Amino acid sequence: MSDPLRSTIKRPPEKWIASAYANQAGADTVRTYLQNGWSLGIACKKCPRLVEWTPPELAERSSGRLDVRIADLIPRLSCSGPEGCGSREVAVFPHLYDHPWTWPPEAL
Ligand SMILES: [Zn+2]
Secondary structure, rough: OOOOOOOOOOOOOHHHEEEHHHHHHOEEHHHHHHHHOOOEEEEOOOOOOOOEEEEHHHHHOOOOOOOOEHHHHHHHHOOOOOOOOOOOOOOEEEEEEEOOOOOOOOOO
């Protein structure tokens, strides 16, 4: 059995994070990520925090709005939660999800 929490996601080089901008995500949408089996990596620009939104989390958080562009999600993101620094400056990147994932779900 694989550990559902295990992930190989790593923080990108700091230089890349510092220069990342929202439109870098281009036309990629939530659907793009789900179809490719990508997690959304969210790296805070102000502290060393790295958060992974796995495909199941991304699907849940988008509430079925699959055509939302990742670039449009970015302004709504922040380094939140108990360990967060509260900064709204984040860099996002795709990470190939480390666990089995099929989209759309086979039942549909
Ligand atoms: Zn932070």
